[in-house]
Amino acid sequence: MYTDPIMQESIKLVEAAREANIRLDPRRMTAEEKDVLLKTYHPDYRVEQFEELKIGPNKGGKVPIELAKLLQGNPRITAAQVDLSKPDYDVDVLVIGGGGAGSSAAIEAHENGANVMIVTKLRIGDANTMMAEGGIQAADKPNDSPAQHYLDAFGGGHFAAQKDLLYKLVTDAPDAIRWLSELGVEFDKAPDGTMITTHGGGTSRKRMHAAKDYSGAEIMRTLRDEVLNRNIPVVDFTSVIELIKDDKGCCAGAVLMNMETKELLVAKAKTVVLATGGAGRLHYQGFPTSNHYGATADGLVLAYRAGARLLYPETLQYHPTGAAFPAQIYGALVTEKVRSLGAMLINAKGEAFMNPLETRDVSAASIIRECSDRGNGIPTPEGFGVWLDTPMIELKHGEGTIEARIPAMMRMFGKHGIDIRKEPILIYPTLHYQNGGVKITDNGQTDIENLFAAGEVVGGIHGRNRLMGNSLLDIIVFGRNAGQQASQKAKEVSVGTLTLSHLDAFKQELKDGGIDTDVASPKLLPDYARRNNTI
Amino acid sequence: MSNLVNVYFFGKKYQVPESLTIMEAMEYAGYQLVRGCGCRNGFCGACATIYRIAGDRTLRACLACSTKVEDNMYVATLPFFPLVKAVYDIEKVKPTEQIMMQLYPEIYSCIGCNACTNACTQGLNVMQYIAYAQRGEYEKCAEESFDCVMCGVCSTRCPAEISHPQVAMLARRLNGKYLAPHCDHLDERIEEINSGKYELLLEDLMGKPISEMQELYNNRDIEK
Ligand SMILES: Cc1cc2nc3c(=O)[nH]c(=O)nc-3n(C[C@H](O)[C@H](O)[C@H](O)COP(=O)(O)OP(=O)(O)OC[C@H]3O[C@@H](n4cnc5c(N)ncnc54)[C@H](O)[C@@H]3O)c2cc1C
Ligand code: SF4
Ligand code: SF4
Ligand code: FES
Numbered sequence: 001m002y003t004d005p006i007m008q009e010s011i012k013l014v015e016a017a018r019e020a021n022i023r024l025d026p027r028r029m030t031a032e033e034k035d036v037l038l039k040t041y042h043p044d045y046r047v048e049q050f051e052e053l054k055i056g057p058n059k060g061g062k063v064p065i066e067l068a069k070l071l072q073g074n075p076r077i078t079a080a081q082v083d084l085s086k087p088d089y090d091v092d093v094l095v096i097g098g099g100g101a102g103s104s105a106a107i108e109a110h111e112n113g114a115n116v117m118i119v120t121k122l123r124i125g126d127a128n129t130m131m132a133e134g135g136i137q138a139a140d141k142p143n144d145s146p147a148q149h150y151l152d153a154f155g156g157g158h159f160a161a162q163k164d165l166l167y168k169l170v171t172d173a174p175d176a177i178r179w180l181s182e183l184g185v186e187f188d189k190a191p192d193g194t195m196i197t198t199h200g201g202g203t204s205r206k207r208m209h210a211a212k213d214y215s216g217a218e219i220m221r222t223l224r225d226e227v228l229n230r231n232i233p234v235v236d237f238t239s240v241i242e243l244i245k246d247d248k249g250c251c252a253g254a255v256l257m258n259m260e261t262k263e264l265l266v267a268k269a270k271t272v273v274l275a276t277g278g279a280g281r282l283h284y285q286g287f288p289t290s291n292h293y294g295a296t297a298d299g300l301v302l303a304y305r306a307g308a309r310l311l312y313p314e315t316l317q318y319h320p321t322g323a324a325f326p327a328q329i330y331g332a333l334v335t336e337k338v339r340s341l342g343a344m345l346i347n348a349k350g351e352a353f354m355n356p357l358e359t360r361d362v363s364a365a366s367i368i369r370e371c372s373d374r375g376n377g378i379p380t381p382e383g384f385g386v387w388l389d390t391p392m393i394e395l396k397h398g399e400g401t402i403e404a405r406i407p408a409m410m411r412m413f414g415k416h417g418i419d420i421r422k423e424p425i426l427i428y429p430t431l432h433y434q435n436g437g438v439k440i441t442d443n444g445q446t447d448i449e450n451l452f453a454a455g456e457v458v459g460g461i462h463g464r465n466r467l468m469g470n471s472l473l474d475i476i477v478f479g480r481n482a483g484q485q486a487s488q489k490a491k492e493v494s495v496g497t498l499t500l501s502h503l504d505a506f507k508q509e510l511k512d513g514g515i516d517t518d519v520a521s522p523k524l525l526p527d528y529a530r531r532n533n534t535i
Numbered sequence: 536m537s538n539l540v541n542v543y544f545f546g547k548k549y550q551v552p553e554s555l556t557i558m559e560a561m562e563y564a565g566y567q568l569v570r571g572c573g574c575r576n577g578f579c580g581a582c583a584t585i586y587r588i589a590g591d592r593t594l595r596a597c598l599a600c601s602t603k604v605e606d607n608m609y610v611a612t613l614p615f616f617p618l619v620k621a622v623y624d625i626e627k628v629k630p631t632e633q634i635m636m637q638l639y640p641e642i643y644s645c646i647g648c649n650a651c652t653n654a655c656t657q658g659l660n661v662m663q664y665i666a667y668a669q670r671g672e673y674e675k676c677a678e679e680s681f682d683c684v685m686c687g688v689c690s691t692r693c694p695a696e697i698s699h700p701q702v703a704m705l706a707r708r709l710n711g712k713y714l715a716p717h718c719d720h721l722d723e724r725i726e727e728i729n730s731g732k733y734e735l736l737l738e739d740l741m742g743k744p745i746s747e748m749q750e751l752y753n754n755r756d757i758e759k
Contacts, residue, residue: 031749122572123581127579130579145736147740151740151755154740155751155755167741174721174724174725181712183625186677214681222711229622231622290576292573328601407681412577415577528568
């Protein structure tokens, strides 16, 4: 139920045009049109929002201002504060982050006989993986092929993907789906076992596999259950605040901090897998976010400080359809599947202003243009939004489709009195995904010996923009890979003397770079508490 | 600024804007959350919360991240509840009735009081999915429990001491692995990939200059 008179007026226009709009297939933009649109309206192109790094492996490169502050921030500890001689944990493989990538890595490392442990900031599964709605790509249908998948992802990522990583992503995809299936993940299937697949923005074949619109939750809870079944130790409510090296310069563990008691602990490991996920809670450029509470780019900070290069850290993904109304769910994700199923983007006048299945960056820029220069947005308490005409879905596919295919969306809006089967919803771009991150080779290792990385913390697999469904895929493919490689490598590693001397070196670099900051990093959690006259 | 309402966190009174969720209201009151906060949008079950509205005898449960505050709401968060999680080997279990008897025998002590269903933060028919589990009807149990976020509120209310979300988790994995129809085209594609069928094609793409890739990408045919 919309009570705002301007919204009500606009809905009438949307309803009146629905029959005609539904028959339209708005033409896709040309490459040139997209180029101009992105440069004019996409947040990644607002130069004043980026800052040049003064120190570290990416010195001279640009990153969002908020990230620069953390990458060039002060460590939370000094080397002298930690006694490295008596580790609290001593394992073969230390996995940092209990999301999809970390859990997959841990399962494979365990399968390979390693003594593996997970340390994670909140609970295992409090992670972006749990929130993924839409689905996971894999080219497993007869009219599709890994080469077609490669082309879609490479083009969608603006021809910037690291080719060997993308090769691995697309060729290992079907096996990733089978692995999940055999762990018990319930993919949507036809009665004969054929996977029900749909399009996502930028796909040329219908290769999006889903578990209703709880795809990530279904994958995450299954992986978590498997981790627990294997009795893999999970140290929860504990963050890594620094990586530890040995005297040979190899990664050899981490300094942990209990999030509640602030107690410091030392974990020694032969190899380490960094799987800390994304950065939405840094709220770049003041955008709302779809990410979980702990998405604060910690992994980038930890790796950067230890000397690892980042790739494309200046590219972020703004999901075109974040909820713009009501305020309680501002920024929450409205899955792309809503568009895959046929809902179109409609402006305040009731016009279908673009093809709903353009890539995410193009769609986001187009919506921002509609709400700014073109003046066709609908005012909301937080700014503007455009309509996503959800009732179209049931007109196209019949009654009951929404409840069967996107129940989470129906519930999310239903809680606020909006029935998406009958009423359209208001959306605006939301900060969604970190396209860039730590650079790895195809065996999953970063620039630092024995430090592996997987998941959203990695950069390069998708180039400068990721397609829907390729992230859930990458966390499984590269999470498994990192677990296998890290556990294999652990068999031949003998750890030298532990040291945090890189922290001293980093502090010297800060000083030499003329950086005097009071920012402590990694950030660990956003600060949303209102401080009213506190001490 | 919207109107203020009185909310009691663990019995202590705070005044907060009525437009906030319970989670936002705690932050507005000054809490820096660590426990009880995960996805902030109804997917992870970290923020289970029980409450009563003054004057109403009903004890209600909800997810703090997706429920608005109300005037005179008495709130207690339930960030952890000790559930029983049976450990099993998914490769060795079979989707028969015996497995539930073995791993979660307490489900057969259900007295049909429906307290679990009444408490469910997702509005699921919890008692029904437990009934399906009792009968070994795992496909139905999986379907009925699919939207469960494993917050554990149902289990706090159960006189039979059942860990409902864990029972449902087992049912879904059994269904996904053993009962759902097998996907043949997946096996076939993996076979093709392993036999090297796509190697040349991919290597060819990887070797092409960007301009040619742009050409291919911009003119690729898109499945209707
Ligand atoms: C709302 C939403 C919907 C999405 N939908 C889709 C989709 O449909 N398809 C798709 O392919 N992708 C989707 N994505 C993207 C995808 O889900 C994520 O990119 C992916 O799941 C990331 O997995 P991960 O394991 O790398 O990170 P996460 O799942 O975020 O896990 C990271 C873990 O590391 C922990 N951690 C962080 N810092 C530290 C630290 N310092 N110490 C210890 N632990 C730490 C975190 O608490 C967390 O548990 C979606 C993302 C969101 C937010
Ligand atoms: S069934 Fe129980 S654990 Fe699952 S959502 Fe409902 S109350 Fe929470
Ligand atoms: S609360 Fe427990 S005993 Fe009551 S119906 Fe639910 S499962 Fe049965
Ligand atoms: S915080 Fe995840 S369900 Fe509320």
